[in-house]
Amino acid sequence: MGHRPRRPRASRPHQRARGLPCRAGGWRLRHPGLGGIRPTVNITAETEQGTVVGTRGPLAVVFHGVPYAAPPVGRARFEAPAPPPHWSGERDARLPGPNAPQPRRDRFGQLDLSPFFADGWHHGDDYLTLSISAPPEAHRAPVVVWVHGGAFLAGSTRAPAYDGESFARDGVVFVGVNLRVGAAGFLRLPDAPDNRGVLDVAAALGWVQRNIAAFGGDPGAVTLMGQSAGAIIVMDLLGRPDIHTLISRAIVQSGTGLGGLTGEQADVVTGALAAAIGVAPSAAGLADVSDEELVAAFPRLMDVDITRPGARAPMDGIVRYGVVSDRQPLVSLPDGAGVGIPLLIGSNLDEAALYVPQSDRSDASAERALHAAAARLNADPDTIVEAYWRPDRTPDEAHIALLSDGMFGLGTRLFAEAHSRAGLASTYVYEFEWRSDALQNRLGASHLMELPFVFDNARMPSLHGPDRLLGDTPPPRDLAERMHDSWIRFVTEGDPGWPAFTGPDGPVQRIGRSWTVQHAHRSAEFAAWGR
Structure with a gap:
């Protein structure tokens, strides 16, 4: 982080108004030394489990691998998270630790995604942990989880793209969560609780409530922020009756309120995995199966059809694990406390461009794909095609636009409408439109594209190049700063700086080379999907 000089903090109006922390928290400095090219010192913090040793640099105090739950080993991989053990002495939290068992995903087709997935799985049992970046002088600072x-x-907190230093630099305590993914986190089992990865996030939020003051954070000012699968986890948690005791604001990036698997769909996945490995489809049957075997078996699930009568495959079938519920997050929201929590929510204009093979994007292929996607995603495909295949779009552009909304945009907009309709807290909606020239100008404003701007690390070299997310042409110089500042403003004040959304024709902040607030933005396209 820190790829360019920043304005002095006092010149940022939303921070002056908030009165961000200026006096020291409870840090204890020890063992002066050097870390990398910048001077650092070791620093300790006291948690309810024991003392952790992190590092203090010029911009942030950083702790890695801080446990919020016990290591999930053996049968415990399929159980609810248990409290972390206590320890005596000091626990070294200066370097990243293990992460959840997972396949390597640093390339996605032709695209290099190493900034978002690092180098894959780092083995070790003790991976239900947090990475914490805090302002050096933090005291009751707002918190992002x-x-x-x-x-x-x-995914994990090891990813360079998720470095929380930019948030710490701007007065926010940033907490990244390592959670169970894959079979351990989301495989439905008859003798285990569903959605263990979601339970992990809830456990992490509980730990934050009890401990974040030791890192300079305010437990009464916690914003839960997620992207993609993480966004769907946030949406699911917003439908729970006790979420108001754990967070005060929420940010949802490129998720969908229609992203849940029904119990029947999840059971199909469970049966297929158990058959592939040759064990009973239960936690007891999987207890002695190694993490390596579970990870290796996943590719065999992608050929399994999980479409069922009345239940399409979520996100057009790109997932096999996921939040399991017979009520979609969109349906559960009105019954949860999340309707009373301010919400910042949005998606990217060309989300689906990440998932459509470049070889399938000729006009003839795209026209066939357009009609096929409409038939998969809606009961009235002709109406959907008519709404999206406008004179100003090629067949490829129409296909990407339709598929992007079918996968993410529609479920985002409907979730925003449901939150706004409750009228208990403000809803702020954005659409990210800046288009990368990566993959020969075919990537556009794809899935993931907003992340370097939210984290204000768009100058990171590993994001640039013809096969990297941001392509060869640099984005506008102020786009990352402005977008990051809007997120900081929402975290600190509950207002990102544009008008609140008020329903289907309400204002939407369009974020790209220019910033435009537009009413009824693409309302005709969303209306074509029906309800």
């Missing part, structure tokens, strides 16, 4: 994406299959 980050839930990564990765199709419920991969």
Whole structure:
């Protein structure tokens, strides 16, 4: 992080108004030394389990691998998270530790995604942990708890793109969560609780409530933020009756309120996995199966059809693990406390461009794909095609637009409408439109594209190049700063700086080379899907 000089903190109006922390928290400095090219010192913090040793640099105090739950080993991989053990002495939290068992996903087709998935699985049992970046002088600072994406299959706090230093630099305590993914986190089993990865996030939020003051954070000002699979986890949690005791705001990026698996769909996945491995489809049957075997078996699930009568495959079938519920997050929201929590929510204009093979994007192929996607995703495909295949779009552009909304955009907009309709807390909606020229100008404003701007790390070299997310042409110089500042403003004040959404024709902040607030933005396209 820190790829360019920043304005002095006092010149940022939303931070002056908030009165961000300026006096020291309860840090204890020890063992001066050097870390990398910048001076650091070791620093300790006291948690309810024991003392952790992190590092203090010029911009942030950082702790890695801080446990919020006990290591999930053997049968415990399929149980609810248990409290972390206590320890005596000091626990070294200066370097990243293990992460959840997962396949390597640093390339996605032709695209290099190593900034978002690092180098894959780092083995070790003690991976239900947090990475914490805090302002050096933090005292009752606002807190962000980050839930990564990765199709419920991969991801961790080790990813360079999720470095929380930019948040710490701007007065926010950033907490990244390592959670169970894959079979351990989301495989439905008759003798185990569903959605163990979601239970992990809830356990992490409970730990934050009890401990974050020791890192300079305010437990009464916690924003839960997630992207993609992480966004769907946030949506699911917003439908729970006790979520108001754990968080005060929420940010949902590129999720969908229609992203849940029904119990029947999840059972199909369970049966297929158990058959592939040759064990009973239960936690007892899987107890002695190694993590390596579970990870290796996953590719065999992608050929399993999980479409069922009345239940399409979520996100057009790109996932096999996921949040399991017979009520979609969109349906559960009105019954949960999340309707009373301010919400910042949005998606990217060309989400689906990440998932459509470049070889399938000629006009003839795209026209066939357009009609096929409409038939998969809606009971009235002709109406959907008519709404999206406008004179100003090629067949490929129409296909990407339709598929993007079918996978993410529609479920995002309907969730925003449901939250706004309750009228108990403000809803702020955005659509991210800046288009990358990566993959020969075919990637556009795809899934993941907003992340370097939210984290203000768009200058990271590993994001640039013809096969990397941001392509060869640099984005506008102020786009990352402005978008990151809007997120900081929402975290600190509950208002990102544009008008609140008020329903289907309400204002939407369009974020791209220019910023435009537009009413009824793409309302005709969303209306074509029906209800």
